[in-house]
Amino acid sequence: MSAASPFAQAGRRGAVVAGxxxxxxxxxxxxxxxAxxxxxxxxxxxxHAHLASVTSAWGTVAAPGWGAAAVFDNTPLLREAEEQLLxxxxxxRRGEPGLDVSVEVLEGRTSAVLTEVARSVQAELVVVGTSGQWALSRVLLGSKATDLAHDVDVPVVAVRSGPADRSGPVVVAVNGTxxxxxxxxxxxxxxxxxxxELRPVHEDSRMLLDHSEGARLLVVSDHGDSAVQRALFGxxxxxxxxxxxxxxxxxxxxATAGP
Known part of the structure; x- marks a missing residue:
């Protein structure tokens, strides 16, 4: 991964970052x-994040005379990724005239790249999809105990469906704490x-799902560092x-609420 983000060097602070x-x-x-x-x-x-090389899923692949582990050259995939990103x-830019849009292709694992970029530009918000390489379920809910939102200290929005209902409420989970x-x-x-409309709803899975039908956004809280808190509210x-x-x-x- 690059040591310093070109976007950060350009002085672009407070960006919305999207994987x-x-x-x-x-x-x-x-x-x-x-939007x-x-x-x-x-x-x-x-x-977009990429790895410099990928080893075999079955471990080190070698053959007599190779002298090193076999790696997969991802140059064609990287070129395709760059084209898609552009x-x-x-x-x-066409959908939001006047919007300042920049792109970066960085080497590293997705969660680490997104965390570094968000911190380097002091991101206001991080947005990811919930399938594919950037799947939030893999980043937030994977085998590692930490989650992306906790790492970057800014709200992380996961988009797992089509366009949200722009007339719908913002639903927020509350639990009295x-x-x-x-x-x-x-x-x-x-x-x-x-x-x-702002619609507070008690932090009950069934109630939240009922109220999220037709909502613009559902907001839930990351409850901190302790294993007990994560077990209770995760x-x-x-x-x-x-x-x-x-x-x-x-x-x-x-996190802060923003300006």
Missing amino acids: FDGSDRAWEAVHWAA EAAHRRRPLLLV MAAEVC AECMTAVQFAASQAERHSC SVIRTALTRAPCPVAVVPKA
């Missing part, structure tokens, strides 16, 4: 991110920004990400 891998859900996430960036009057940064940027207040503040900011995030019919924002307690 892109060419999948259908990634395209949906990019469209959502472009949100335009509404916030923020630049949009589209990011195409996505142009689609965003102080930890959810940052999520409530973010949800209130979104509702005010888009002139729509199921709410998992349910929202895998079953909610609208985009889902995961808000870490360290």
